[in-house]
Amino acid sequence: MKVIIGSKNPAKILAVETAFSHYEAAIMSEDVPSGVNDQPFSDEETIKGAINRAYGALQASGGQIGIGLEGGVQKTEHGLFLCNWGALAEKGQPPIIAGGARIPLPDGVAVRLLAGEELGPVMDDYAKKENIRKNEGAVGIFTNGQINRADMFSHVMKLLLGQYEYRKRG
Ligand SMILES: O=P(O)(O)OP(=O)(O)OP(=O)(O)OC[C@H]1O[C@@H](n2cnc3c(O)ncnc32)[C@H](O)[C@@H]1O
Numbered sequence: 001m002k003v004i005i006g007s008k009n010p011a012k013i014l015a016v017e018t019a020f021s022h023y024e025a026a027i028m029s030e031d032v033p034s035g036v037n038d039q040p041f042s043d044e045e046t047i048k049g050a051i052n053r054a055y056g057a058l059q060a061s062g063g064q065i066g067i068g069l070e071g072g073v074q075k076t077e078h079g080l081f082l083c084n085w086g087a088l089a090e091k092g093q094p095p096i097i098a099g100g101a102r103i104p105l106p107d108g109v110a111v112r113l114l115a116g117e118e119l120g121p122v123m124d125d126y127a128k129k130e131n132i133r134k135n136e137g138a139v140g141i142f143t144n145g146q147i148n149r150a151d152m153f154s155h156v157m158k159l160l161l162g163q164y165e166y167r168k169r170g
């Protein structure tokens with residue numbers, strides 16, 4: 001089985017590799033457009049990004065499965081929350097979709113996103129580190145390392161793969 005991830009982000013790639021570790025799967029990655037804003041601002045937009053990446057990866061490759069993982073934020077009455085979504089695409093089938101863990105962002109980060117900045121660079125600036133988005137992620141910083149970005153996307157991947165297996169059972 002050939003699986004293509006629609007991103008070159010190492011945290012996303014690690015999550016997909018971990019999820020498929022019990023499969024005889026060749027895992028590849030391709031930088032495909034999400035078709036949404038670089039900083040998605042709702043669950044709806046983030047899901048669309050994940051689906052677009054999944055089908056984009058499938059089309060780019062001739063593989064059997066395309067995976068799209070997308071990060072965004074969602075406004076709530078309790079503040080701006082991180083949101084993460086995943087999609088699994090198979091040719092001729094509707095997408096399989098799953099959501100990830102969510103936590104609120106501190107006001108100091110939220111105001112900058114609301115002013116139009118992207119979370120990736122804002123996080124590096126806020127935490128005085130580099131490439132957080134490719135490593136522990138915002139979720140890793142604000143959970144004191146309890147859940148990093150790959151862990152969080154690994155959970156999304158299990159939810160996707162489990163639904164895929166259930167579909168295959170018929
Ligand atoms: O290369 P791609 O796959 O695009 O990976 P990305 O890190 O940009 O991730 P997304 O496009 O899925 O995320 C949308 C935006 O949110 C940022 N982002 C999302 N989750 C993050 C996290 O946990 N830590 C830091 N930045 C994050 C990211 O840098 C983008 O600005």
Ligand SMILES: [Mg+2]
Pocket residue numbers: 038
């Ligand atoms: Mg991005």
